[in-house]
Amino acid sequence: MNWQIEAIRRDFPILSHRINKERLAYLDNAATMQQPRPVTATVDRYYRYDHANVHRGVYTLSERATEAYEGVREKVRHFIHAHSADEIVFTRSTTESLNMVARGFGDQVVNAGDEIVISVAEHHSNLVPWQQLAERRGAKLKYIELNPDGSLDLENAAQQITAKTKIVAVAHVGNVIGVLNPMSALEALTHAVGAYLIVDGAQAISHLKVDVQALNADFYAFSGHKMGAPTGIGVLYGKAALLEQMAPVQYGGEMISQVTRTATTYKRAPLKFEAGTPNISGAIGLGAAVDYLDALGMNAIQTYEAQLMGPMLARIVAIDGVTVYGPQTAADRLGVVSFNIDGVHPHDVATGLDMLGVEVRAGHHCAQPLMQDLNVTATARASLAFYNNQADVDQLIDGIKQVKEFFLHES
Known part of the structure; x- marks a missing residue:
């Protein structure tokens, strides 16, 4: 595999910065990915030379802005293999996309006595909107449980998805333990009972090639900032017939x-x-972010990240006194490793790693029901992107050992 990692890293100026006088190892990509130069340059060029409102003007600047804006719809369509650019709705985020579906579509199809099925591992953005929908409509919210290794229990899924089910909403990839959910099996179970499949793609979109038609997802949501784009832009894909049926939830110009x-x-x-x-x-x-990822190739990205994940996961698992949550082999996860050091609060772990230049996330990761199942209140989470390298992994491993030594053995 001819992966030019150093050339790729040069596209991300922030990676050359030092944090607390240490080399930066940015490993919080599940929260937000850094932006490459082509993205920031494209946005800068728009503001310098093409800035105007879209759709409403007949003058040149507005027409240029509209052409660029609508052109992205086609790029996204191609990127996720949607049937039509009209199936691509721009939103603020995955969160807004899922809320739009719950309110604009869910209120139409869910009635008293119906069931909504999600997994216990869902991010709050793919949990709370369905809680609220069930409350509004007098429906029942049900949970698919997990196997001991953190994978989704398909036998339990088959029990939870019944003739009463109207909506099944699951993450493509989990944000806490990185499990790639069995979407083909879930799609079959969902559509066999006439329910709708809604997929949270926030953690999948930057790690693997997404094909919404192959998934046969009725709706698919993701955020730009998870894939190297600016914050505040998201996408909702919906099958054309369902978007026509769905009601708007915001009104105005x-x-x-x-x-x-x-x-x-x-x-x-x-x-x-x-x-x-x-x-x-x-x-x-x-x-611009879609262009950048397309140029690298999503299959190549997935292959490269797997080469980093395998040794990283094995080395963390091998550290005495460290608990890793979810599958213990890299083949069963994408991008994310959540862990705890026995006797050290995750926030102290993250603070200690930050002093060593290693940036990880600590907390409940907006997945409190899963934390309850794991019998913890929080974890530390390291998450990879295609611009991470072996030095980042080495720095993380050394950092975990130093933090453990500092908190547990300092006299």
Whole structure:
């Protein structure tokens, strides 16, 4: 594999910075990925030379901005293999996308006595909206349990998904233990009972090639900042017929067709879901991020990251007094390792690692039901991206050992 890691790293100026006088090892990519030069340059160029509002103007700047903005819809369509660019809705984030589906679609299809099924490992963004929908509609929220290794229990899934199920909402890849969920089996179970499959793709979009048609997902949501784009831009994919059925949840300019004193009609999807001035620069930056990932190749990214994950996971598991959550082999996870040092609070672990230049996340990772199942209140989490290298892994391993020594053996 001809992976030019040093050339790739030069595209990310922040990686050459020092943190607390130490070499930076940025390992919080599951929260936010760094932006490459082509993304920041594209956004800068838009603000310098093409900045105007979209769709509304007939003058040159507006037409250029509109062409660039709408061009990203086609790039995203190709990137996730959607059938049409009209199936791509721009949002602020995965969170907003999932809330839009829960409110605009869920309220239409879920009734009293129906069931909504999610997994116990879901991020709060793919849990709380369904809790609220169940409460509004008098439905029942049910959970798919996990196997001891953290993988989704398909036998339990088959029990939870019944003729009463209307919605199944699961993460493509888990944000705490990085498990790649068995989407093909879940899709079959979901559609066999006539339910709708909604996928949180936030942790998958930067690690593997996503094909929404092969997944047969009814809706798929992800965020730009997880894949090297600016913050504040997200995507909701929905099958065309379902987006036409779905009601808008925000109202105002741009999404209307006609307004009278007594009634309003709306544009067709996707514009009916994009009320007001959109995040134009964010969308243009998303397009540049898609171009960047496409140039690297998602299959190549997945292969390279697996080469880092295997040794990293094995070396963390081998440290005495460290507990790793989820599968103990790299073949069963993508991007993420959550762990604890016995007797040391995860926040102290993250603070200690930060002093050594290693940036990891600590907390419940917006997955408190999973934390309860793991019988912990929080974990430390190291997460990879395609620009990480072996030096980052070495620095993490050395850092964990130093933090453990400091907190447990200092006299």
